[in-house]
Amino acid sequence: MDSMKRVVLFVLFGSLLLLGAQAAFAADxxxxxxxxxxxxxxxxxxxxxxxxxxxxxxKSSWVSGNAGHFEATNDGNVAEDLTIEASSSSYWAxxxxxxxxxxxxxxxxxxxxYTSEPTYTTFTTATSLATSVAVxxxxxxxxxxxxxxxxxxxxxxxxxxTVSLAASAS
Numbered sequence: 001m002d003s004m005k006r007v008v009l010f011v012l013f014g015s016l017l018l019l020g021a022q023a024a025f026a027a028d029x030x031x032x033x034x035x036x037x038x039x040x041x042x043x044x045x046x047x048x049x050x051x052x053x054x055x056x057x058x059k060s061s062w063v064s065g066n067a068g069h070f071e072a073t074n075d076g077n078v079a080e081d082l083t084i085e086a087s088s089s090s091y092w093a094x095x096x097x098x099x100x101x102x103x104x105x106x107x108x109x110x111x112x113x114y115t116s117e118p119t120y121t122t123f124t125t126a127t128s129l130a131t132s133v134a135v136x137x138x139x140x141x142x143x144x145x146x147x148x149x150x151x152x153x154x155x156x157x158x159x160x161x162t163v164s165l166a167a168s169a170s
Contacts, residue, residue, distance in 0.1 A: 040075040041082060041167035053147040056098050060108075060144040062117045068110055068140030072165055074133045079170040082129040082139060089160040091153060094124045101153070104146040105161065109139065120144040132170045 048069070050059050061069035074080045086094045086105045095102035107129060108118030120142075121127065130139040143163065151157075 035077065037078050037169055038076040039078065039080055039167045039169050041072055041080060041165050042075050043070055043072045043165050045070065048143065050145060053145075055147055056149050058104075058144055058146040060117065060120070060142055062108070062110075062142040062144075064117075065114050066110075066140075067114055069142050070140070072129065072133075072139045072141070074135055074137050074167070076167065076169075077135055079132045079134055080167040081131045081170050082133060083126045083166045083168075084123055084129040085126040085164045085166070086123060087162050087164070089162065092148060092151075092159050092161070096122055096124060098146055098149050100150050101148050103148050103161065105163070106144045108142045108144065110142065118142060126166065129165065 048061055053059065063069065072082055074082075084107055088094070088103075092101050092103055094105055096104070098104055104122055106120030106122040107127075108120040109130075110116075110118045118141075129141065133139055145161070151159075
């Protein structure tokens with residue numbers, strides 16, 4: 001019977017060691033929550049009709065008392081830097097000064113009580129419009145367009161200029 005007692009004690013002692021080992025290796029859980037960064041910009045209104053313009057004349061979207069004709073909104077979930085760029089659907093191109101088939105376009109951001117027209121920054125490539133725009137934040141701006149000296153190809157045909165806004169995380 002001594003050997004039987006030893007086996008029972010050995011099994012009992014082994015079970016206690018196993019329970020102790022399980023208690024020593026018990027774990028808890030950690031919940032990890034992740035939200036992917038979203039960079040989204042929207043702009044309203046989405047068009048601006050300039051109608052017929054004489055060569056080398058300018059028009060702006062500015063109206064006294066308005067913060068800006070256009071409003072860009074950060075619809076993402078992080079602060080954003082906004083850039084603005086212009087292109088044409090034809091052979092017209094943006095430039096620093098008007099020329100044959102070359103137009104000038106600029107953006108202006110008003111301040112104060114918006115009773116004086118903003119100073120316009122000409123852009124020919126992607127140019128910073130605003131930095132660190134908060135989530136749901138807005139940037140109000142106006143555009144100024146100066147028509148080319150002449151149109152060497154189509155004369156009086158309508159041209160479409162595309163102004164694009166792009167966003168990147170700040």
